[in-house]
Amino acid sequence: MSYDSDFSEKTVVVTGGGSGIGRETAVAFAEGGANVVVGDLDVAGGEETVETITERTDGHGTFVEVNVTDDDDVERLIETATTQYDGLDVAFNNAGIGGTFDATEEISEADWSQIIDVNLTGVWRCLREEIPVMLEDGGGAIINTASILGRVGEAGTPAYTASKHGVVGLTKVAALDHATDDIRVNAVCPGYIETQMLDDAGVTRDEDLLEQTKALHPMKRLGNVEEIAGAVTWLASDAASFVTGETLDVDGGYLSR
């Protein structure tokens, strides 16, 4: 897929950029000419994304090892963007984990806390570092990865669903807080997308489960990472200049049923 938007001279940070949706979106921004700072826990994955950026695009990439549950790591990630490149124009707060499948009353407190810490508090930690830089620079665009499970529930996913509903709410508040500061804050809500996360959950490895999962989407298929990268780069582009506080469903019709 080719992406239309021009991000020349822009500095972009992508968390969870070492795999799946984050990797493809980091490459998409670089194809538009951006300098992309890729943050991830996974060093090999993050470095591979930067290699792809160097080989396939005119943009530049830098990898920073980051755990979004660590305040200092997140601070270092944003500092790298501002010192190595110039300021911060776009942030894609995307790092996330699926976690366990448990009934609401059965999930352990340790699993609950970890999922909320990565998926929800991790996004807030990023916003806390990104917004002051964007305020100083005169604006920017932020996209947070929520999920269809930020809009509806799914049995057996209490912490994941709560974390993604939290991301949707946090996105709206950050958008309202900075609506007159030229900082737009939006969320993308993917349906089921073919990535490592679905593989880890067993979905793409079990033929019956795969068919059931496809059937949940009126388009009768899973989405692919290019389809999310296309939506995220559009939300980050000037074409979306009047869009803020939006949760954009990219879900093959899942939420329209």
Ligand SMILES: NC(=O)c1ccc[n+]([C@@H]2O[C@H](COP(=O)([O-])OP(=O)(O)OC[C@H]3O[C@@H](n4cnc5c(N)ncnc54)[C@H](O)[C@@H]3O)[C@@H](O)[C@H]2O)c1
């Ligand atoms: N794949 C789907 O079906 C789907 C659907 C809806 C939403 N999402 C969301 O999309 C985002 C990306 O997921 P994906 O499908 O590309 O999965 P993925 O597993 O391919 O990628 C997730 C990346 O996040 C990184 N990561 C995990 N915990 C981290 C942490 N604490 N600090 C820094 N990096 C961390 C991982 O190392 C990995 O590189 C997640 O927020 C996920 O919840 C995925």
